[in-house]
Amino acid sequence: MNVECPTCKKSVAWIDSNTYRPFCSERCKLIDLGAWANEEYRVPAENSSPDDLDQGDQGDEFTRH
Ligand SMILES: [Zn+2]
Numbered sequence: 001m002n003v004e005c006p007t008c009k010k011s012v013a014w015i016d017s018n019t020y021r022p023f024c025s026e027r028c029k030l031i032d033l034g035a036w037a038n039e040e041y042r043v044p045a046e047n048s049s050p051d052d053l054d055q056g057d058q059g060d061e062f063t064r065h
């Protein structure tokens with residue numbers, strides 16, 4: 001059995017292993033819930049690494065001072 005993802009209209013298999021059904025992915029689920037309006041969900045994990053490194057450097061600076 002397949003359903004349409006409410007967010008992107010992609011065909012999604014309605015199976016127990018699909019944690020995000022009826023959505024195709026966690027991203028579409030979050031979009032539908034309006035969570036992406038929240039800044040916390042706007043930055044993908046991949047892009048957060050450089051920011052984390054910058055913050056880490058700043059943290060060291062503060063610690064030294
Ligand atoms: Zn989707």
